[in-house]
Amino acid sequence: MWTYGGYAGRILRLDMTNWKSSTTPLTKEMARLFLGGNGFGAKILYDEVKPGIDPLGPENKYVFAAGPIQGTMVPTAGRSGVFTKSPLTGYFFDAYGGGSFGPEMKYAGYDAIVVEGRSEKPAYVKVFDDNVEFKDASHIWGKSTYETQEILRKDLAEPKAQIACIGPAGERLVRFACTIWGARAAGRGGNGAVLGSKRFKAIVVRGTKDVEVPDVEEFLRVVSDQYNRIKANPGTGKALPTLGTPGVTTTNNQLGILGTRNWQSEVFEEVEKISGEAMRSRLVVRDKGCMACPIYCTKLTYVKTGPYAGTFDEGPEYETIFAFGSNCGVASLEMIARADRMSDELGVDTISAGAVISFAMECYEKGILSKQETDGLDLRFGNDAALIQLLEKIGRREGIGDLLAEGAARAAAKIGKGSELYAVTIKGLENAGHSPRGMKGYCLGMATGTRGGSHQDARPTAERIGKSDRKILEGKPEYAVGTQSATTIQDSMCVCRMTEGIYGLMEITNEHLNIVNVVTGMNLTLPELVDISDRIWNLERSFNCREGHRREHDVQAKRFMKEPIPEGPSKGMYMPPEELEMLKDKYYDLRGWDKKTGIPTKETLQRLGLTQQAKDLYK
């Protein structure tokens, strides 16, 4: 038996077709080459999911995976990820959530749980250490994610169990349905629909095992040091604990990069009404932290008055404020909190849900969708009551909600009439709340990223806080590679983005290395850790290339390549296609990818030990 610290050493497999479980050992090679999280997800999915299959068919697989740090005291070690072939993009997709689900999975003795096949009837799975049971979920099918967790926790008399589940949106195969545990979401890419297609309602996990590290004294020294630096850092020690991610709202608006009215503008004139400052003074009732995290960036909110009175919410986060607020022209924080809570209960990604609604609003205002086609809803920007009604329809696929539940790109393809310009998606994924037009490096990193319209492959932070000049092209291929490399290793460790200023915004650093080594005892060098990041990134890319992804798919949303920002401090900025193509040439060189096709070269794949991928992509 190999003895790296941090790992449980097993992978649990759940065959939903036959209601059977099995375990396979986590090999030393897999831990050493792919570390955890996205590395495990990409490795399992590449090896086991054939190209071309329907993401919502039984052949797709869904992987819960943690990294080596989950279950330890490393700050933000409460996080974990889910991995699948996305029904929105058709590519590999990873999504992460905080809370405590990942650590509990480790305590139960599993580094990853693979969900396979398709159950005949709705099912949930109970995993208590080595005891795995498949159960009929008919009584909770149709229930919200919160109701589901309450019922299961009560029925099983296990108050400490962690429960991951889907809501009505996942059951109805909404293409941006998510997985919820507690009130945290592994939000993006439609993973909830994949579980829904397998009739997998929930998993209840409870564990009693330890996660061990090789040298406890050294571990405590390294972790204490990082903890102290998190507390002293003005971002993680002051800004995030005070306002959470909503603090970014006014900053982005001040820079003229806050998506507004479906990205027709990037300045929201009523930003003060939806700011983090307003949320703190009007709605926040308590601060909350995920497991093992000293930052406490989560804000619990309660709406006391008005049409949304009585709403209790964990959040909203910045992305949700952008998605349902400025980007839908809504200046009511109270409605945003209600929409956030509804999204969690329905089990939909707030970013994509807000984006398809803003898409529909623009279509409505431009006469592409009539009031008859919107089921009588007056979908003008800013109509908060209509937004709430439409969100419910989407989550349940009712009326026009059925069309929008397909995501903005598919909806636009069906609607036609020029609406394709208003579907602000990258690789089929609705754009997150950071401006590709206003940040050149981030823009390139998104276009070349695995996930497309996500702010989690390349990162906007270093440009937003001025470490890199957001307006110039020089150095942006390096920026894209650097931030993608950092996020890739963070997602294999499964640490939270809130600590990116501690770990390093634009490259893999000794901070990453020290934590990985002190937890695992692998004694990696920095170049070896960079190789792990590159290996995972190229494996994800290989998965996508095997699905047909090529250079021409590394593009931005049409709006961002065609329409300059019309007003405000970033007026005139956009990404003309010829500029993007020029940046891509350099980016591919840095990555070791073929400039003509966008496929990793055979040499790159072989250097990283991805020999099967080299064979598959160069038959």
Added chain:
Amino acid sequence: MGRVKVKFFAHLRQAAGTNEADIEIREGETVEELIKTLTERFGAEFESRIKDPTTGAFAPFLIMVGREEISTVRGDLKHRLSDGDVVSLLEPVGGG
């Protein structure tokens, strides 16, 4: 001599206890000197929100002088202010 208007955002607004302040500046005063004036005026809590108290280093964040973006980490803090400038202090934060 002159005056600038300083606008605070996010948690800096809370520490300053105001959305904006009117500050007197000397001729040729730099952004760095203005920040020193602000930390003296608004105290240790304000300073801890823009500088790491254990190292004294500025957190990386943007300061806008009009529409010009001044970075605390790219050596721009010697930028000279002019009478009537509007200076915006944005939030030093990762994540989001």
